[in-house]
Amino acid sequence: MSTAAIETLPRVEPQASLRHQYVIFAILVALAMVMPFAIYPVFLMKGLCFALFACAYNLLLGYGGLLSFGHALFFGSAAYVSAHAAREWGLTAELSILLGTAYAAVLGLCVGWLAIRRHGIYFAMITLAIAQMFYFFYVQAPFTHGEDGIQGVPRPPVFGIIPTVDDHVFYYIVLAIFLASFLLIYRAIHSPFGQVLKTIRENEPRAISLGYRVEHYKLLAFVLSATLAGVAGATKALVFQIASLTDVFWAMSGEVVLMTLIGGLGTIFGPIVGAFFVVGLQNYLADYGSLVTIIQGVIFVFCVLVFRRGFVGEIAKRIGKPL
Amino acid sequence: MEMKLLAGPVVALALIGAPAYAEITGDVVRIGVLTDMSSLYADNTGPGNVAATELAIEDFGGEVLGKRIELLTADTQNKPDIGLSVGGRWFDVEGVDVIAGASASSVTLAVQQLAGEKNKVFLISDAASSDITGKACNANTVHWTYDTASLANVTGSAVVEAGGDSWFFLTADYAFGYALERDVTAVVEAAGGEVLGSVRHPLNSSDFSSFVLQAQSSGAKIVGLANAGGDTVNAIKAASEFGLVQGGQKLAGLLVFVMDIHSLGLDVSQGLQLTEAFYWDQDDKSRAFTERYKKKMDGRVPNSIQAGYYAMITHYLKAVEALGSDGPGDAVVAKMKELETDDPLFGKGHIRVDGRHMHDMYLFEVKAPSESQGPYDYYKLIATVPPEKAFRPLEEGECPLVKN
Numbered sequence: 001m002s003t004a005a006i007e008t009l010p011r012v013e014p015q016a017s018l019r020h021q022y023v024i025f026a027i028l029v030a031l032a033m034v035m036p037f038a039i040y041p042v043f044l045m046k047g048l049c050f051a052l053f054a055c056a057y058n059l060l061l062g063y064g065g066l067l068s069f070g071h072a073l074f075f076g077s078a079a080y081v082s083a084h085a086a087r088e089w090g091l092t093a094e095l096s097i098l099l100g101t102a103y104a105a106v107l108g109l110c111v112g113w114l115a116i117r118r119h120g121i122y123f124a125m126i127t128l129a130i131a132q133m134f135y136f137f138y139v140q141a142p143f144t145h146g147e148d149g150i151q152g153v154p155r156p157p158v159f160g161i162i163p164t165v166d167d168h169v170f171y172y173i174v175l176a177i178f179l180a181s182f183l184l185i186y187r188a189i190h191s192p193f194g195q196v197l198k199t200i201r202e203n204e205p206r207a208i209s210l211g212y213r214v215e216h217y218k219l220l221a222f223v224l225s226a227t228l229a230g231v232a233g234a235t236k237a238l239v240f241q242i243a244s245l246t247d248v249f250w251a252m253s254g255e256v257v258l259m260t261l262i263g264g265l266g267t268i269f270g271p272i273v274g275a276f277f278v279v280g281l282q283n284y285l286a287d288y289g290s291l292v293t294i295i296q297g298v299i300f301v302f303c304v305l306v307f308r309r310g311f312v313g314e315i316a317k318r319i320g321k322p323l
Numbered sequence: 324m325e326m327k328l329l330a331g332p333v334v335a336l337a338l339i340g341a342p343a344y345a346e347i348t349g350d351v352v353r354i355g356v357l358t359d360m361s362s363l364y365a366d367n368t369g370p371g372n373v374a375a376t377e378l379a380i381e382d383f384g385g386e387v388l389g390k391r392i393e394l395l396t397a398d399t400q401n402k403p404d405i406g407l408s409v410g411g412r413w414f415d416v417e418g419v420d421v422i423a424g425a426s427a428s429s430v431t432l433a434v435q436q437l438a439g440e441k442n443k444v445f446l447i448s449d450a451a452s453s454d455i456t457g458k459a460c461n462a463n464t465v466h467w468t469y470d471t472a473s474l475a476n477v478t479g480s481a482v483v484e485a486g487g488d489s490w491f492f493l494t495a496d497y498a499f500g501y502a503l504e505r506d507v508t509a510v511v512e513a514a515g516g517e518v519l520g521s522v523r524h525p526l527n528s529s530d531f532s533s534f535v536l537q538a539q540s541s542g543a544k545i546v547g548l549a550n551a552g553g554d555t556v557n558a559i560k561a562a563s564e565f566g567l568v569q570g571g572q573k574l575a576g577l578l579v580f581v582m583d584i585h586s587l588g589l590d591v592s593q594g595l596q597l598t599e600a601f602y603w604d605q606d607d608k609s610r611a612f613t614e615r616y617k618k619k620m621d622g623r624v625p626n627s628i629q630a631g632y633y634a635m636i637t638h639y640l641k642a643v644e645a646l647g648s649d650g651p652g653d654a655v656v657a658k659m660k661e662l663e664t665d666d667p668l669f670g671k672g673h674i675r676v677d678g679r680h681m682h683d684m685y686l687f688e689v690k691a692p693s694e695s696q697g698p699y700d701y702y703k704l705i706a707t708v709p710p711e712k713a714f715r716p717l718e719e720g721e722c723p724l725v726k727n
Contacts, residue, residue, distance in 0.1 A: 043412070139496065145497075147401075147495075147526045148403065149403050151429075151432060240407055240408065241407075242403055244403050246405075247404075283412070
């Protein structure tokens with residue numbers, strides 16, 4: 001990352017009061033509880049999956065300063081494994097999601113171990129290259145069914161008892177998964193581990209001189225981010241009952257960068273706003289065909305020029321509190 | 324539960340011949356055209372499908388049973404997940420009664436399952452996989468224009484008869500490609516030919532050189548193109564650059580449309596034999612339709628898929644009229660199967676229990692540049708194949724509806 005980009009990141013003082021964040025969180029949870037009565041639940045579930053994906057990505061880019069351009073690999077791979085587990089092996093929903101997540105974690109460990117040895121653009125290119133290698137593997141591998149994707153994935157009951165076929169019921173399960181993962185990210189950011197991560201982002205040589213083994217911290221952040229991206233992908237496969245090449249394609253890696261930047265890099269709530277914004281655009285502009293990508297591009301350019309801190313980042317700066 | 328309680332009296336009323344009362348959900352019949360508007364099949368489907376649907380709605384005066392007909396369109400970008408999310412939103416939120424579509428076979432199979440779950444109607448013209456009326460069939464689907472089995476039966480047997488008894492396939496790597504390769508292989512082997520091998524290429528490829536080289540080194544007499552749209556065009560161009568035909572091999576385009584010939588030009592494509600269910604210059608009725616279509620589509624002519632949209636939407640609206648209702652989906656499709664089909668483009672026909680529409684298929688040969696009278700005068704008719712010979716027999720499809 002260039003130093004110019006880092007300067008736009010909000011600096012969180014350790015002693016800053018975080019009470020307003022709890023209030024916002026409580027409001028968001030309350031809103032999320034009643035939303036499915038007003039809005040199509042499948043759309044909300046899609047939004048939640050992508051919000052989690054963006055939050056996981058934000059942990060790496062916003063707090064670790066590591067720009068990965070291959071995060072679709074973890075998202076899509078977990079989707080394939082969870083879809084395959086539910087459809088071919090008949091596992092229950094929570095086991096399918098766990099299996100997909102575990103696979104993403106292992107992949108994250110391998111890719112991260114290799115990639116964190118380089119910085120900046122080289123780091124981004126290594127992650128992109130590995131993600132594309134896996135993409136072509138998935139194109140050819142028989143279990144992914146090529147262009148068709150794994151279709152007709154069942155929605156098995158959670159723990160074998162809670163039915164998930166009804167969209168409204170499944171929404172609350174997805175919401176629970178999202179909230180648990182979100183709290184985990186929140187905890188990680190505000191732990192000593194998170195503080196060290198931010199130190200490395202601000203000034204890596206200084207962190208080394210203080211005696212921190214920065215590559216351990218970076219690797220842990222990478223694996224954590226990949227794992228949570230895996231949770232999002234594995235859940236999405238059960239929501240849409242399909243796992244397809246779209247989820248592992250490089251465009252998906254770009255999309256998550258877009259969501260994080262639009263919402264606000266290095267903010268707690270930014271990626272959620274960004275994800276719902278981008279998913280909403282795709283959903284409501286699908287009727288305009290190829291214009292969707294053009295409109296997205298224009299918005300992206302506009303955001304970079306006008307509010308460089310993203311929606312939430314700008315608000316945080318106005319009110320002078322971290323969000 | 325409520326549906327079941329109501330079903331009894333409704334059936335009873337229908338049986339004693341009481342006049343059907345108009346029960347149109349939301350007081351509007353919503354038709355969703357879900358197709359490829361921007362990717363490699365857009366020339367053969369896309370805006371042309373929308374235009375043909377509009378013509379069908381126009382012929383009903385924009386309303387059925389006194390209720391307005393509304394048209395929605397969306398682009399699948401040939402991605403199953405996009406097709407599923409748009410389809411789900413249309414059925415659940417926007418009150419769409421029938422989806423016509425849905426570009427590639429991968430998307431179509433996904434939406435077919437969705438239409439079954441939601442008990443709506445799904446009309447298919449774009450997609451070719453014969454699994455749609457085979458293993459994947461359901462009571463909510465009608466498959467109109469063609470399928471891989473009919474392409475194989477008509478093109479495959481004609482080519483083998485002409486001496487092309489050893490084959491190599493360039494296959495698009497998804498459901499449609501596999502189904503086409505499988506169906507043609509069966510026809511070729513039944514006719515005494517053999518298949519030497521095949522290579523799979525990703526959907527929407529631009530570089531066919533390595534695949535064409537493999538086809539050349541196979542030594543097969545016929546190189547079968549088990550792909551469509553932009554892929555077929557690119558493969559034929561690559562084959563002509565590598566001198567495949569000059570080397571003594573022949574190309575068999577298994578799914579080629581009139582717009583593909585238009586973009587290739589007659590120089591490259593002359594002599595190619597192909598199967599289509601409709602040609603714009605067939606008779607007065609098809610020419611009259613083409614004139615109306617041209618006005619909407621900047622002078623382009625319709626292909627069989629687009630003609631299929633006109634025909635199947637027309638038949639759907641007739642069935643809604645006869646039933647007096649636009650739902651539930653399986654009831655409307657049952658009515659569509661019960662009524663004989665009759666429209667200006669496909670003539671008289673019927674829909675089989677597995678959802679397949681039965682009509683003639685035609686084997687055409689592409690004219691040489693000297694034979695062509697003008698733009699879009701591309702085909703000469705070689706053979707007309709009756710439906711029983713063109714389509715797969717009902718009992719071979721493994722469709723669960725047939726056993727019941």
